[in-house]
Amino acid sequence: MPAVTYEHIKTCKQSGARLGKVHTPHGAFETPIFMPVGTLATVKTMSPDELVEMNAQIILSNTYHLWLRPGEDIIEEAGGLHTFMNWDRPILTDSGGFQVFSLSDLRNITEEGVQFRNHLSGEKLFLTPEKSMQIQNALGPDIMMAFDECPPYPAEHAYMKASVERTSRWAERCLEAHGRDDQGLFGIIQGGEYEDLRKQSAEDLTSLDFPGYAIGGLSVGEPKDIMNRVLEETTPFLPHNKPRYLMGVGSADSLIDGAIRGIDMFDCVLPTRIARNGTLMTSSGRLVVRNAKFARDFRPLDENCSCKVCASYSRAYIRHLIKSNETLGLRLCSYHNLHFLLTLMENVRQAIREDRLLDFREEFFESYGFNKADAKNF
Amino acid sequence: MPAVTYEHIKTCKQSGARLGKVHTPHGAFETPIFMPVGTLATVKTMSPDELVEMNAQIILSNTYHLWLRPGEDIIEEAGGLHTFMNWDRPILTDSGGFQVFSLSDLRNITEEGVQFRNHLSGEKLFLTPEKSMQIQNALGPDIMMAFDECPPYPAEHAYMKASVERTSRWAERCLEAHGRDDQGLFGIIQGGEYEDLRKQSAEDLTSLDFPGYAIGGLSVGEPKDIMNRVLEETTPFLPHNKPRYLMGVGSADSLIDGAIRGIDMFDCVLPTRIARNGTLMTSSGRLVVRNAKFARDFRPLDENCSCKVCASYSRAYIRHLIKSNETLGLRLCSYHNLHFLLTLMENVRQAIREDRLLDFREEFFESYGFNKADAKNF
Ligand SMILES: [Zn+2]
Ligand SMILES: [Zn+2]
Numbered sequence: 001m002p003a004v005t006y007e008h009i010k011t012c013k014q015s016g017a018r019l020g021k022v023h024t025p026h027g028a029f030e031t032p033i034f035m036p037v038g039t040l041a042t043v044k045t046m047s048p049d050e051l052v053e054m055n056a057q058i059i060l061s062n063t064y065h066l067w068l069r070p071g072e073d074i075i076e077e078a079g080g081l082h083t084f085m086n087w088d089r090p091i092l093t094d095s096g097g098f099q100v101f102s103l104s105d106l107r108n109i110t111e112e113g114v115q116f117r118n119h120l121s122g123e124k125l126f127l128t129p130e131k132s133m134q135i136q137n138a139l140g141p142d143i144m145m146a147f148d149e150c151p152p153y154p155a156e157h158a159y160m161k162a163s164v165e166r167t168s169r170w171a172e173r174c175l176e177a178h179g180r181d182d183q184g185l186f187g188i189i190q191g192g193e194y195e196d197l198r199k200q201s202a203e204d205l206t207s208l209d210f211p212g213y214a215i216g217g218l219s220v221g222e223p224k225d226i227m228n229r230v231l232e233e234t235t236p237f238l239p240h241n242k243p244r245y246l247m248g249v250g251s252a253d254s255l256i257d258g259a260i261r262g263i264d265m266f267d268c269v270l271p272t273r274i275a276r277n278g279t280l281m282t283s284s285g286r287l288v289v290r291n292a293k294f295a296r297d298f299r300p301l302d303e304n305c306s307c308k309v310c311a312s313y314s315r316a317y318i319r320h321l322i323k324s325n326e327t328l329g330l331r332l333c334s335y336h337n338l339h340f341l342l343t344l345m346e347n348v349r350q351a352i353r354e355d356r357l358l359d360f361r362e363e364f365f366e367s368y369g370f371n372k373a374d375a376k377n378f
Numbered sequence: 379m380p381a382v383t384y385e386h387i388k389t390c391k392q393s394g395a396r397l398g399k400v401h402t403p404h405g406a407f408e409t410p411i412f413m414p415v416g417t418l419a420t421v422k423t424m425s426p427d428e429l430v431e432m433n434a435q436i437i438l439s440n441t442y443h444l445w446l447r448p449g450e451d452i453i454e455e456a457g458g459l460h461t462f463m464n465w466d467r468p469i470l471t472d473s474g475g476f477q478v479f480s481l482s483d484l485r486n487i488t489e490e491g492v493q494f495r496n497h498l499s500g501e502k503l504f505l506t507p508e509k510s511m512q513i514q515n516a517l518g519p520d521i522m523m524a525f526d527e528c529p530p531y532p533a534e535h536a537y538m539k540a541s542v543e544r545t546s547r548w549a550e551r552c553l554e555a556h557g558r559d560d561q562g563l564f565g566i567i568q569g570g571e572y573e574d575l576r577k578q579s580a581e582d583l584t585s586l587d588f589p590g591y592a593i594g595g596l597s598v599g600e601p602k603d604i605m606n607r608v609l610e611e612t613t614p615f616l617p618h619n620k621p622r623y624l625m626g627v628g629s630a631d632s633l634i635d636g637a638i639r640g641i642d643m644f645d646c647v648l649p650t651r652i653a654r655n656g657t658l659m660t661s662s663g664r665l666v667v668r669n670a671k672f673a674r675d676f677r678p679l680d681e682n683c684s685c686k687v688c689a690s691y692s693r694a695y696i697r698h699l700i701k702s703n704e705t706l707g708l709r710l711c712s713y714h715n716l717h718f719l720l721t722l723m724e725n726v727r728q729a730i731r732e733d734r735l736l737d738f739r740e741e742f743f744e745s746y747g748f749n750k751a752d753a754k755n756f
Contacts, residue, residue: 040698040699042705042706045705045706046706047706069702070697074673074674074698077674077676078695084695086690086691298456312464314462316452316462317419317456317463317464320418321418321420323447324418326422327420327422327423327708327709328420328423330705331425
């Protein structure tokens with residue numbers, strides 16, 4: 001029995017979206033799901049208790065960042081990431097590849113791996129498929145990701161083809177190097193906006209029989225319709241009995257549109273990042289609570305929200321905290337935004353159960369304002 | 379019946395310390411007590427839930443800061459400070475005087491009040507006894523403080539005498555201007571290190587029959603033995619049936635030594651301020667968790683602590699968070715330090731009950747390291 005398995009519960013008759021459950025050594029989570037990001041073994045400003053309270057079922061952490069700080073050896077010595085950060089539900093770690101490609105200006109990609117500079121110290125580092133597996137084995141998450149190249153958008157077809165092929169070879173090396181059978185290793189499909197390369201990448205990787213597949217290289221600057229088209233062109237090549245993970249996506253519209261295209265898992269720093277700037281997702285759209293118009297607004301952030309922040313605090317108070325750079329302001333905004341996306345996915349799962357996800361999408365988009373001409377992404 | 383009353387429970391036979399209860403419109407708190415400081419209507423990094431969880435029975439907030447941000451009118455419109463910040467236990471606000479004297483370089487003291495510059499905007503402001511009362515009436519705490527002058531240490535006898543007499547006249551004006559009978563107004567005794575002026579100030583203020591008295595102008599840079607001497611010279615002039623509040627004191631040794639000298643209430647930003655730098659108070663003394671030696675130390679901050687931080691997180695994890703500037707690190711350190719002082723005062727109250735506060739002091743000082751020649755204050 002693999003460490004990570006997918007249980008399919010039902011398919012939405014209206015949309016084709018999948019309702020399922022992913023089983024891991026630290027328990028199961030329901031899909032489609034949003035995974036809060038805890039880059040440095042902490043979901044920014046939140047405590048694990050609060051994440052449990054809002055029913056976060058799985059969180060993500062970043063291999064690259066933990067490798068640099070505090071170092072995977074310390075986390076291993078602590079008994080792994082779960083013990084280190086006091087979180088006993090499932091954890092997924094990425095491979096480090098995305099940060100190597102996005103945070104480092106100076107990098108040199110070879111067949112062996114990637115040489116780059118530590119974004120904190122400037123020190124030269126070398127990351128390979130084997131090294132990524134060794135770090136992730138030491139960190140001990142339930143789900144690990146294969147080390148891939150994530151080319152920028154746009155990229156030439158020729159470059160992308162060479163990259164996809166190298167990523168497939170790296171995926172094989174990852175499987176070879178992965179040393180623990182209590183962790184599930186997911187493959188990552190690349191190929192940018194090119195249908196033929198997405199197909200090639202999907203076929204390469206599914207032939208290796210990973211317990212799950214991610215679709216990478218999206219939400220890197222391309223328009224939404226390209227993302228949706230790529231999903232539609234890629235998911236048909238993915239096995240039905242494995243979870244599918246769309247990396248780096250966290251705007252409400254994209255979560256719904258991804259679920260409709262058969263995606264099971266999502267992650268993004270968006271809800272916590274915008275929260276720290278006093279920007280909230282609410283049932284009636286985006287709300288920038290630091291704006292002056294909320295100074296005497298004693299209503300909750302979102303009158304339709306059931307979170308504890310909306311039960312106890314006013315916009316006026318939260319605005320005051322954010323304007324005064326008080327930590328509690330960041331906490332309250334982060335809590336509400338995470339709760340908002342987790343609840344959204346609960347509602348998505350309920351809509352799948354009721355075979356009405358397209359209707360739900362319409363209602364949600366209308367209320368949020370995504371149907372407006374000048375709609376923002378979140 | 380005054381809004382705030384003191385119920386004396388017992389006097390420690392060994393030390394003379396008082397065990398009591400202060401009744402307020404938002405419930406009672408036990409004394410001697412430590413009051414966490416919530417400068418801007420939030421105890422830095424903490425949520426009200428967490429303060430309740432650690433059994434903070436009363437908190438303090440700062441009139442000067444709230445006057446500037448968000449403005450007392452907004453807090454009044456919210457229904458007062460309790461509603462605004464979601465805290466339904468007792469609140470005490472200071473008068474603004476201390477900040478006017480400590481934060482503003484340019485100030486001009488007249489009989490009428492103090493002209494000074496807003497430390498944020500540079501704008502000229504004027505604070506008077508009447509204005510301080512008006513703001514505190516709008517904020518709506520259970521306990522308000524009279525507007526006083528807090529001269530620096532050291533100050534000449536002649537200056538201090540004139541200041542004490544003006545503070546007494548201001549106290550009368552405060553009583554006159556105080557407009558709500560559901561708030562208790564405390565007088566503040568000044569006089570620096572001068573026994574005759576402390577006596578004069580105490581006699582002036584007690585003649586005005588406030589429901590409680592603070593001792594101000596201490597912990598402003600004078601040696602500990604001077605503080606203790608001043609307390610011994612001042613408390614005999616204070617009525618037994620009113621609470622006594624030593625302002626701005628929060629180091630563990632001073633809390634115990636203050637209680638022994640008949641003090642009931644204390645406040646200080648110390649536990650949260652040092653927490654944000656990764657410095658902890660523990661049963662065996664000061665611990666600077668950001669130090670390298672804790673990188674692989676998987677023990678709790680304090681093995682004798684019953685707080686939830688010490689139950690769930692290691693020094694190594696908290697060090698990692700602090701080194702990485704992660705908010706959760708500030709939260710966990712602040713929580714532990716506040717819990718430490720609140721628990722200390724619980725233990726002080728228990729020692730009074732058992733007539734053994736001097737023994738408790740000896741044990742605590744020995745374990746904390748206050749008896750060492752190079753002992754730090756916290
Ligand atoms: Zn909410
Ligand atoms: Zn503790």
